[in-house]
Amino acid sequence: MLSHSHPKPLRTGRPRSAAADEAILEATRASLVDLGWSKLTMSDVATRAGVAKTTLYRRWAGKNELVVDAVAVLFDELELPDLGSLSADVQAVVLQFAALLERPETQTALMAVVAESTRDEALRARIRSAIVDRQKRLVLLGRERAQARGELPYEKSPESAARNADLIFDVIAGAVVHRTLVSAEPVDATWARSFTSLLLLGLGGVET
Structure with missing residues (x-):
């Protein structure tokens, strides 16, 4: 057998x-x-x-790889709450993002890898894939919710949708990082509300 x-x-x-x-x-x-x-x-x-x-x-x-991953897991803590409106959702995530940037370990690690990446293209690419591209999920989720509520129109093409998502992410992340780490100014509820108004309504919608 x-x-x-x-x-x-x-x-x-x-x-x-x-x-x-x-x-x-x-x-x-x-x-x-x-x-x-x-x-x-x-x-x-x-x-x-x-x-x-x-x-x-x-x-x-x-x-390089180790430090980027050490930073990336901190940003993975960010979540976009569903508060019923795009304005409220944006304000909440802005405050959450700013609070994360105020932590000493986040500040030191992020500033270190960004500075080093100016001389290292491979490191820059890893930052994009491990941090930037992963956090664009928040923009995609927020836009999807807002479109379902009728607050935002649907894009005409996948290309314009991707381009707009990139732009929104750059504006939000750039403003909060600059305010927190470069200007060293507080990101409080008042600032978050004014910033969100500027983002959603444009210059004509800013309170004077």
């Missing part, structure tokens, strides 16, 4: 630990705050996280 042996499953390597990843990314942000970009090393992050340096290199090729 012939026996049929079943092939053994291929080993795909040791599974990643979510807890280890979280500890590594948190240690990366802490190292940036304490040491700055130039002095931060993979060894220091591994020591702070309580893992072997080889563990880091199995997950990230180098410091």
Whole structure:
């Protein structure tokens, strides 16, 4: 009687630990705050996280990729609430975004990777894919809700829809980042309300 042996499953390597990843990314942000970009090393992050340096290199090729991911998970915390109107939704996410930027670890990490990316095209591309493109989900969701409510018209083509989404994201993100990190001015409810009016109504709709 012939026996049929079943092939053994291929080993795909040791599974990643979510807890280890979280500890590594948190240690990366802490190292940036304490040491700055130039002095931060993979060894220091591994020591702070309580893992072997080889563990880091199995997950990230180098410091650039590690730091971008450490920043990206912070921005993944952003959520767009459904408050019943586009104006209320925008104001809420603006305040949420500003609060995130006020955290020391966010400020240090974001400023560090942006500064370094001016000399590194690969790093700039990683920032776009890991942070910018992922956070455009908020714009897409907000526009979808507003269109369903009848607050915004539907675009005539996918190309114009994508172009408009990019523009909206750039305006909101650029204004909040500049206000918080460059001008060092508060983003409070009054500012968020005025900014949202300008965004949705244009210059003619701004209160005087």
